[in-house]
Structure formats: structure tokens, C-alpha cells
Amino acid sequence: TQLLEQSPQFLSIQEGENLTVYCNSSSVFSSLQWYRQEPGEGPVLLVTVVTGGEVKKLKRLTFQFGDARKDSSLHITAAQPGDTGLYLCAGSPTNDYKLSFGAGTTVTVRA
Amino acid sequence: DSGVTQTPKHLITATGQRVTLRCSPRSGDLSVYWYQQSLDQGLQFLIQYYNGEERAKGNILERFSAQQFPDLHSELNLSSLELGDSALYFCASSPTSGRANEQFFGPGTRLTVL
Numbered sequence: 001t002q003l004l005e006q007s008p009q010f011l012s013i014q015e016g017e018n019l020t021v022y023c024n025s026s027s028v029f030s031s032l033q034w035y036r037q038e039p040g041e042g043p044v045l046l047v048t049v050v051t052g053g054e055v056k057k058l059k060r061l062t063f064q065f066g067d068a069r070k071d072s073s074l075h076i077t078a079a080q081p082g083d084t085g086l087y088l089c090a091g092s093p094t095n096d097y098k099l100s101f102g103a104g105t106t107v108t109v110r111a
Numbered sequence: 112d113s114g115v116t117q118t119p120k121h122l123i124t125a126t127g128q129r130v131t132l133r134c135s136p137r138s139g140d141l142s143v144y145w146y147q148q149s150l151d152q153g154l155q156f157l158i159q160y161y162n163g164e165e166r167a168k169g170n171i172l173e174r175f176s177a178q179q180f181p182d183l184h185s186e187l188n189l190s191s192l193e194l195g196d197s198a199l200y201f202c203a204s205s206p207t208s209g210r211a212n213e214q215f216f217g218p219g220t221r222l223t224v225l
Contacts, residue, residue: 002153031212042113042201042216043154088154092212098167099144099212101154 003027004089004102012108016078021105023089024071032072032091034063037104043088079109114138115217117202123223129190132220134202136183142166142205143185144214145177149198160185192224 007022023032031050035043047056049065049072056063060083062075076083090101114137124130136143145157147170156169160179171177174192179185189196199221203214 033213035216040199040219040221042115042203042219044113045213045215048213090214098156098159098169099214100156103153 003100006102006105010106015111019076021074021087027093028069029091030094035088037086081109081111084109113215115204117217121221128192132187134185136204140204144203145187146201147198194224197224
């Protein structure tokens, strides 16, 4: 059982459409991170959210941390083919130092 | 480029063999983490070292071991290799202060066991 559950597992959309990826847990996290990984490469850190209810924007990407710090979402507006990749959420529960990763959401944006 | 380097990029070996993967963290980072990524298991935390000492252990097999040297580079040793050990192995490093959980990943080593 994954500590962090991501949904959906796969997402395929047309260029210009919007998409949302979810990351949920029953545990409380001191912070959550989102990474993007392209095939054959290492994950790249996109953002860290720390405060419950926090919203961070990175160009067309919007990240939100749930009020109870148990969940997070990533919203991409007007997706482009360059957004294609595996999106991973990761976090350390407040009672554990180790970083746990979700299974990831594979996003494919078709031109 | 994250600043974390890993060698080799690819490694092909046979069952029963032993291999060593190498990682150099970003300049100034004292923590090094090792992960295994396979298609069916996702990204699994193996072990963490901080300034030369083991800090945390994850799902690391007894056949696997790691160490961090005084110059802070780290090596992951995999022995008695099995077909199921074929995977991508990533090293990551993190800042020593502030958001220490933010990790910066290397490009990975793809291990194929035949």
C-alpha cells in the first residue's frame, strides 16, 4: 500500500486542454513536493508546498496543498506537448523523516 | 542539470555478479539518497547517508550495501545479482539546511541483469 496515492495513473489529453493530478494520503505531511520525470532521466523538483491551503504557481502549473496537509493537487492550464512526463508527488509524514513517493501519473499531451 | 552525477549510465551484467554504482552529490550537499525504480514498484527509497553516516534505511535488500566517503561521494554495491534487480537506480542529494527534504536527482544508472 502506497503512503501517497496518485490519480489518475494515466492521462492523455490534447494540446490546449487543462488537466489535474491528485495526490492523497491519510497521513499528515510537513511538506509535499512535486517532481516531473522524463523517460530515462531522474525526477526534477518542480515545487514544495509547506503550509496547509497554500497555492503556488509556476507558469501554467498550479499546485495546491490541502488545508489538513494530507493531500495536494497539480493543475496544468493549456497543456503543451512539453508537459508530457511522469508526475510524482512526494512527502515525509510528520512522524517519519523518510521521503515517500507516490506511484506517479503519466501525462501525455498530444499535439 | 541537477549537479548530481552518477556513473555508469548503463550497466549490463549476469546473474550472480556484483556491481558498484557511484554518485557524487551537488556541491555542499551532505545527504545522499539511493532509490530503485522499476516498472512494477515505482520509485523505492533504499538508503540515506548524511556526512558519511547511515541516516535512514528503506527497502534495501541484504545483498545491497552502500557507503559515503569523506569527500561525500557515495557508492551502492549490489551483489549476488538476480534478474529482478534490473532497474533504474537513482542517487539524490539534498541541502544541509532549510528544506532538507527537497532532493535533487542524478541521471540514474540503468542496470540490466541477464
